Amino acid sequence: MSTFVDDYPEESKIVQASLAVAFVALGIGAFFGLIQALHRTNVLRIFSSVDYYTLLTGHGVLLAIVFTIFFLVGLFTWAVTKSLDRPAPDIRLTWAWFGLMTTGATLVAVAILSGLFPSIPMSADVLYTFYAPLQAHPVFYIGLAMFIVGTWMAGADWFLAYREWRGENPGERIPLQTFMVLTTMIMWYIATLGVAVSVVVFLIPWSMGLVDSVNPLLTRTLFWYFGHPIVYFWLMPAYLLWYTVLPKLAGGRLFSDPLARVVFVLFLLLSTPVGIHHQYLDPGIAEGFKFIAMTNTMFLLLPSLLTAFTVVASMEHGARQRGGEGYLGWLGALPWRDPAFTGMALAGLMFAAGGFSGMVNAGMNINYLVHNTLWVPGHFHMTVGTAVALTMMAGTYWLLPQITGKKVYSRPIGLLQVVMWFVGMVFMSNAMHRGGLLGIPRRTAEPQYTNFDFVTAVGSIGEIRMQIALGGTLLFLSVVLFLFNVAATWADDRTETPVDDYLPEPLSGPSGSPVVLDNLALWTGIAIVLVVLAYTLPLASIIGDAGLFGSSGGFPATVTLDGLVRIIAGVMG
Ligand code: HAS
Ligand code: CU1
DSSP: OOOHHHHOHHHHHHHHHHHHHHHHHHHHHHHHHHHHHHHHTTSOOOSOTTTHHHHHHHHHIIIIIIIHHHHHHHHHHHHHHHHHTSOOSOHHHHHHHHHHHHHHHHHHHHHHHGGGOTTSSOOOOSTTTOOTTSOOOHHHHHHHHHHHHHHHHHHHHHHHHHHHHHHHSTTOOOOHHHHHHHHHHHHHHHHHHHHHHIIIIIIHHHHTTSSSOOOHHHHHHHHHHHHTHHHHHHHHHHHHHHHHTHHHHTTSOOSBHHHHHHHHHHHHHHSSTTGGGGOTTOTTSOHHHHHHHHHHHHHHHHHHHHHHHHHHHHHHHHHHHTTOOSSSGGGGGSOTTOHHHHHHHHHHHHHHHHHHHHHHHHSHHHHHHHTTBTHHHHHHHHIIIIIIHHHHHHHHHHHHHHHHSOOOSOHHHHHHHHHHHHHHHHHHHHHHHHHHHTTOBSSOSOTTOTTOOOOOSSSOHHHHHHHHHHHHHHHHHHHHHHHHHHHHHHHSOOOOOOOOOOOOOOSBOSTTSOGGGGOHHHHHHHHHHHHHHHHHHHHHHHHHHHOTTSOSOOOOSOOOHHHHHHHHHHHTO
């Protein structure tokens, strides 16, 4: 029986190469994570507190940007090829974007790591959010720009494949996995415009000394315009696996294909006009704009709540097919020995908690309590650090046999590894959330502050620290086991065992659902209108207050109609 690697050997190479880069980044990034967890908690300090920020930048960039997005491009290449059942339109284009992304990521990593060596005149201690006033060496921004352009080309590759398919299949519904990839990429194109402008127009000229100053609030706002949708760019590959693979692993079928399409359309529409919820505490943005961002964010909960319903319903259907009974008794009938299933299910379970802490963040007034505290890293280690990362590791156990033709080296090690991740994260992120509520700051190597004691209602600061150190250690060990298992699989010889790569049809298929769901041009148009509505006034006001390049010193926090007219007149020349 043939599988993906036999049908599409060239595409398999790309998927394998993308995953390989992702896993190298995962290994290094996780190691930096261990160093930080032990440093912050004062358990073990092997680097100086000054180098902490270099390592923190490396940790964030390598894991949140390189690992996640390289996995994404590998997974999406597999998904588009498989669901359209046709090879890449031109494999040279495919290798070109892979090459560009890899070169860009390497430049970024070199710029960051050079910070550890005083003899090299290069550093990029700007954290993974890289907005001004922190400044990196130009190589960092140039690498970043290459990486992003590489993702744009990858998207073009998948759209070309879709266009060829459409030519031969007029009137047919877009296969679900391809639909997910295309909507995600449209969202990505819209979102990355913000960071592209920020990097190319402001940060690169500024880091090269071509302009003296930038408007920090403007680069921050452009960053967060992109910085929120990127979290869904990380999440959508996980959702693709939860919708199309997890139901099968559970022994059943996806509950509803149309509902899955609605969810991806909602993400396309709502992911971008919310970025200001990262800036509730920024002076210089009027409260009204923050309120609009909050309202949009609350609407954006809907697609994830729909996902919780659909995915759990599909799992329950699977469990009942396997003989599960009762209100909750069916849970026991799920295939808990399968690392791919268990990893994804635990990732989903933790996302329920991470989504809840996201709701807390999103409330404008409650945000004042948690912003810039350890609560926020607690939140994102549950979301990107578990919902996404654990799903990607679990998904690997399912994908690897298809793209290599080889059996996973050890399923028990896989199972141990995914459970260890979950347990480690329970310790670490729970303690981080609690620490944040006490006011322990994020992004500092010295969170203890002299002559100041954080007051705890339950437990103690020492206990919180120990949980973070223990959790961080378990997470690192889990990555070591994962990488070992993957490397051992790759190194094995291929045997003639059949690979189970069949994905069953959904219970409720796309045929009866409104055709408008597949109208990508319509959704793109609405998404752009929403972005224009949410961002025109705030950006005009920020530029009006302090100039495009931060020339004026003023910082009023409101925008008047009179002022707006002046700004628009100014922009029009
Ligand atoms: Fe967030 C900050 C709000 C989701 C990532 N977020 C961050 C940062 C990151 C991040 C990295 O409004 C920090 C950025 C920085 O460095 O400063 N976030 C939200 C909201 C959501 C949300 C409302 N975040 C995510 C996701 C992320 C992510 C997803 C990455 C992948 N976040 C915020 C806000 C801030 C923020 C503010 C700024 C904080 C500040 O002050 O700085 C929502 O999308 C969440 C919706 C989720 C749900 C959960 C649904 C449950 C599901 C589980 C189903 C169960 C299954 C398994 C499948 C409503 C889908 C069942 C298993 C069985 C066994 C039955
Ligand atoms: Cu966000």
